[in-house]
Amino acid sequence: MFDISELCRYSSSVRRRFLEKLESLSWDEVTKNREASFYSMRNILIHMIDNEDWIVNWVIHGKSREYKRKKAEEYTSIQMIKNHLEDVEGRTKAYLAGAGEDELRRRVDLVLLSSGASFDLSVEEALFQSFTEQLYHMGELIALLWQEDIEPPKMQYFYNR
Numbered sequence: 001m002f003d004i005s006e007l008c009r010y011s012s013s014v015r016r017r018f019l020e021k022l023e024s025l026s027w028d029e030v031t032k033n034r035e036a037s038f039y040s041m042r043n044i045l046i047h048m049i050d051n052e053d054w055i056v057n058w059v060i061h062g063k064s065r066e067y068k069r070k071k072a073e074e075y076t077s078i079q080m081i082k083n084h085l086e087d088v089e090g091r092t093k094a095y096l097a098g099a100g101e102d103e104l105r106r107r108v109d110l111v112l113l114s115s116g117a118s119f120d121l122s123v124e125e126a127l128f129q130s131f132t133e134q135l136y137h138m139g140e141l142i143a144l145l146w147q148e149d150i151e152p153p154k155m156q157y158f159y160n161r
Contacts, residue, residue, distance in 0.1 A: 017153035
């Protein structure tokens, strides 16, 4: 049976494959405005990383209203994105390593930054929300890559275990 930690590991593995794919493209291709949710593939990937950061390092610790993210345009290279990913994933792994059943059941207040709407969730539900957010945007990146006739990375679970 899958648990939330397994889903987070899977999401991380696939997100890294997308980063590697974007690394193989020119920076102009990665940053081109494609009129997608966050405009460019760079911005979408950064949003995916930032979403995990926000949930794991802010929402779960009762500080969702305090979260400030760097603007996507401030990331001027793939290396900067890699460094950000390493930092966020390192903190996520450390958190999950100590998160037992009681912690996963603990209630948190997820406050949306855009509207201020508030949701009472368990930690596990908040982590699941982050996981599903990753999935939505992976699909978006797939479509953008296909539009350029670029094969997306392998995403199936069995490639990423």
